[in-house]
Amino acid sequence: MEKFAPVKRSEDGQPVRYLIVDDSVFARKNLARMIESFGGQVIGEAGDGVTAISEYERLSPDIVLMDITMPQMEGIEAAEKIVRDHPGARIVMVSSVGYQENIVAALQRGARHFVQKPVKPEVLYEVIKYVMRDDATAARGAGAGV
């Protein structure tokens, strides 16, 4: 996989910490591989919205990558509940179902961005940098994709 300039947290220079939420183990593995290529650290995974909420409480990740269509509780509802308790939560919806109504609903309920599956690493990388804004820096000249 293409290597990207590592995105680090501005405050301490440590890797950005991610929580991946998707009911597909395969999709989680793929996202984890991409995050690794961005210099990030996967600190937790969840397969449904209910677990996502408890894992967010436990881990306080810098970014959540959240699928929409999941069993028990869908991603948009989980995002809404997380943001209600943690207004600073950075949640990026990652879903194959990306129709306008769905995207608007996700953004209105607190998600910061939307990435449609199949995920292109270069797209996700740019979204991560955008969502982290001043809270992260990407080392210059550290690889392709910048």
Next chain:
Amino acid sequence: MRMDLIQPFINSADAVLAQALESPLSIEDLSMEEEAYRRNGIAAEVALTGEIEGRIIFDVDLGTAVQLASRLAGVAVSETDDALVREAVCELANQIIGNAVTTLNDQGFHFHVLPPTLLTSEQGGKGTEDTEALVMCFSTSSGKVFMNVALHYHRRRAAERAAVAG
């Protein structure tokens, strides 16, 4: 079955599989299914509810599924790694069907998609006049991929929704 409901699935399968496999594919066969559905290999089913209701089955033989899983995972996946191969088929189904659902929703059809489930039975129900099944066979660099689409458009639900909105 309405072709405007089917075309997005063809376009989506074409786009998603071509991106995943990094090679073009072609439709080898397109036919209405007269007999009951019979599973070819590893199959994932996605159900739709709302103005459009029915199901789509994404079905590949084991050898093709292993190749698809390896391409998607970026590492060699073996036939013995059942769970990963099944997950790969479900995820591809999710991506193809999700992208088609996106197009249909943006065209004004409103419905909900449920998470993919692995289909374990050898045979499924026969399509009815309302939910006749269209079977597509795609020829890819990794082998043949089948998609079995049985959808029904609920004109009354769409009219009810329009009346509420209006």
